[in-house]
Amino acid sequence: MRHWTNPSHARADRLVSRQEIVRSDLCIGCGSCAAQMRWDRDGFLKPDDRAEPPAEQFANQCPFSPAAANEDQIAAERFPSASAADPRIGRFEAAYVGHALEDPFRRNGSSGGLTSWVAAELLRTGAVDGVAHVAPAEPQKDGRFFGYRISHSLDELSRGAKSRYYPVELTSVLREIRQVPGRYAVVGVPCFIKAIHLLRRVDPVIRERVTHTLGLFCGHMKSAAMVESFALQLGADIRRVRAIDYRIKDERRPANWYRAHLELDDGSSAAQDWWHLADGDWGAGFLQNPACDWCDDVVGETADVSFGDAWVEPYSSDGRGTNVMVVRSKQLADMVERARSDGRLELRPVDADFIAQTQAAGLRHRRDGLAYRLTWRGRGVTPRKRVQPSAALPLRRKLVYRMRHAIARWSHRMFRLARGLRAPAIYTVWARSMLRLYQSLTWSSGRLGRMLDRVMPQPER
Ligand SMILES: Cc1cc2nc3c(=O)[nH]c(=O)nc-3n(C[C@H](O)[C@H](O)[C@H](O)COP(=O)(O)OP(=O)(O)OC[C@H]3O[C@@H](n4cnc5c(N)ncnc54)[C@H](O)[C@@H]3O)c2cc1C
Structure with missing residues (x-):
């Protein structure tokens, strides 16, 4: 098995406090260490608790703590006998390109709808009782456009489909999981899934109840100001925005022509292609969370299964949306293969090179780019x-x-x-x-x- 961890990085040297992580711009705002969160001046969520968590516990549970286990270590524990491993996409059982055939997953999803399909199949088969994922919130209520919630039905789940490039945090769903016995799946970007696994190591209740993790590939996370910026560039007052779709789907246009869509309080809407916006070039990093510059996991290496966009031709030109999917747990690999042979999923097996090719820019930024950034941090x-x-x-x-x-x-x-x-x-x-x-x-x-x-x-x- 190829391995790219430097052994000298395997051990912690010093316990860092939460305050140090926040001050060092390494807090991603996941909320796994906090009871409550607040907005900072840049539109990111930060811990709002008076007291620091116990030092050792925090240092081992924060996904950006230098003392915490890294993605290789977590994945080695979780998938010890994975049939393949690759330095870019981690350990895995199988990888595919494709989409959900059953309606309405692909139609409703940002990409090929496979994330919602897998989450729905886990619910439908009783493998889990609830799925923690991100759905639209009432901005009038607490100023947030999106938030994590736990869906218990297929209907609830489907209303949460689509990608939200918006700050979200786990405090409320972790509270609910601790309070209500059951089995849960959590959907999240790589650092959030890493946070969940680090928490599972120190918290027996979370370990027992979070039974499945669904990762989303991630380029970086944006601040809440991105919505404000869309609004001001589309000539709308942010106070009038009721809902946002970061990637409204139009089957007649290539999937990678992102188009932002705002719904306003009078029922009207405004839309614009990302590339016409001053800050719409994703690769340039406008309004990015600073912690993302210090992350090295593009594909959710610690998740049971993770999903991205197939950003290679002919898929990127197909406006209906196409996923790439990396399956790491044997249970999910069996579930996916069964659905594939039953004609419920359209999937073509691919190798690690194919997956890496779809994320070429993200991987360069998190390998060569990160190596360079580390020289001048x-x-x-x-x-x-x-x-x-x-x-x-x-x-x-x-x-x-x-x-x-x-x-x-x-x-x-x-x-x-x-x-x-x-x-x-x-x-x-x-x-x-x-x-x-x-x-x-x-x-x-x-x-x-x-x-x-x-x-x-x-x-x-
Ligand atoms: C911040 C961010 C950055 C991304 N960067 C990349 C990238 O660089 N390359 C790439 O290929 N793909 C990236 N993705 C993933 C991509 O946008 C799609 O989410 C993914 O392909 C799944 O599509 P789908 O049609 O299968 O999902 P859907 O069927 O639409 O389901 C999406 C599911 O994810 C949940 N969800 C949405 N947003 C969030 C969030 N912020 N946190 C947790 N759960 C969420 C939804 O509630 C829903 O359950 C990113 C996603 C996010 C949120």
Whole structure:
């Protein structure tokens, strides 16, 4: 089995406190260590408890704590006899590209609907009593557009389909799981699923009751300001926004042409393609959670099964949406194979290279990019990663990573400034200039690109 963990990274050296993790911009806001959460000034959720959790417990349970078990260690414990392993996608039993055939999963889903299908099948067969996932909330009630909740029926589950690039946290569902006996599945991005498994190691109730984990591949998480930014660019007052769909589906258009859609309080709506928005280039990192720059898991390596978008042709042009799926638990591998042979799922087995190809940009950012970022991380807690610090990159690539990091940081400040002065143009004009510079650097178009081509070789993108 290929393994990419540096053994020197296998042990903890020092216990870090929650306050240090938060101050070091390493708190992703999952809420696994907290009783309650609050918004910070940048539109992220942060622990709001007065007291620090016990030091050792916190250090072993926070997904960004350098003392906690890493993804390789958790996956080795959970899937010791996995039939395959790959340094990019972890241990696994089977991998596929495809979609749900049973209606309405694909139609309702952001991609091929497989996440909701697997969650529904677990509920339908009685393997679990509830599924913790993210559904629309009432923004008028507590200012949140989305939140985790536990669905107990197929109907409830289906109303929570689709990807939410919005801050969410686990406190309320963990409370409910602790209070109400039963078996639960949890859907989440990789760091949230890691948090659940770290919690399962220290909390016997969670260990017994969270029986299944469904991971979502993840590029990075956005702040709540992204909704505000969409609203201001679509000419809507954020106070009038009642619902948001980050990726409204249109079968006539390629799946990777994301289109944001807002519903307003008078029943009207507004929509725009992401690439027409000043901050709509996902790769540039606008309004990104700072902790995401210190993560090395793209595909949810600790989850029983994880799902992403098949961002390769011909699938990315198919507006109906197509998933890639990596199955790690034997129980789920059997369940999926049965459904495939019963004609309920359209799936083609693929290898690790195929999965990695669909996430090429994300993997580069979390391997080469992370290795480079680790060489210049200065302040606060030093994250303990499976990637070794290295600056062995072409100059132009280094500039791309520097620029993404700067955009991620400065976008929060510029947004705050624009909001404070009630001058949205401060943000949008700045964002458009940054985007032009970033795209010239990355894609070599325009005068700057041609100049860069002369002085630096064009790196792989
Ligand atoms: C922040 C974020 C970043 C992502 N980045 C990538 C990426 O870089 N590459 C890639 O291929 N895919 C990425 N995805 C996953 C992708 O957007 C789809 O969610 C995935 O392909 C599953 O599609 P589906 O049609 O099977 O899901 P659906 O059938 O639509 O079901 C989605 C399920 O996930 C739940 N859910 C939605 N948002 C969240 C959330 N924030 N936290 C926890 N549960 C949630 C829903 O409640 C629902 O149960 C990302 C998702 C998120 C939330």
